[in-house]
Amino acid sequence: MGNCADKFGNDKNEGDHPVNFGGGNVQLVTTKEGWDEKLSEASRVGKIVVANFSATWCGPCRIIAPLYSELSEKHPSLMFLTVDVDELTEFSSSWDIRATPTFFFLRDGKQIDKLVGANKPELQKKIVTFSDSVAHSN
Template sequence: MGLCFSSTKDDEEPACHPHFTGGKVTVITTKDAWNQKLSEAKTQSKIAIANFSASWCGPCKSISTLYIELSEKHPSLMFLTIDVDELPELSTQWDVKATPTFFFLKDGQQIDKVVGANKPELQEKLTAIVDSNVPGDQK
């Protein structure tokens, strides 16, 4: 118990995604969990970054380490990961066309987006958002 093994059989429960977990990243597995986290972010005045990815996606895996590091570096933000295969209705709702896709959400509304495993762009947009949310006397 507590160990994750990859699954190749269709009739088994979804496999854990160890490459997407760690740091301060919350893996979203249900629509209720998604709604709860967005509500929490709004209540706490946090910006949420939603990483729509897939366990089979090489670029998703390659950027996951950076995403986890960013979650530890920026505790003022909420980091979420959604597997497009586990929550296809959420992926459709957000019109995800490629993985990974990162949405930056404020009060549940999209304020920015990065499509693809573009590490410099993800860091740049995240830094800009963090800087824009720091009160003047804390910069």
């Protein structure tokens, strides 16, 4: 349940096997433009965005990735995104990411909640709460 690192680039293990951060209905964001497009799309269709700022070398990120993917399939009323903090360093810095994973919950592009760390029960609780709120507003 701990945080992976204080800043980007720590503790890289180049020999680690890649982990699939884009499974299920999770969409990988690789550009700032892609991020903007996804947020616009979510606003248009009335979805809350769950954005996972993560890193391939981060142990807790790897541990929570399968759950995040599973939750994306169970809660199609939400949009699940993953941002690799190493691929989009400047963009991640603009969100003041101090540890990975960090999850943001956004409505109409504005932050409505945040979770730092790989806290599985808390992540599930927040996702269920937001999924229910979207279901009841439609």
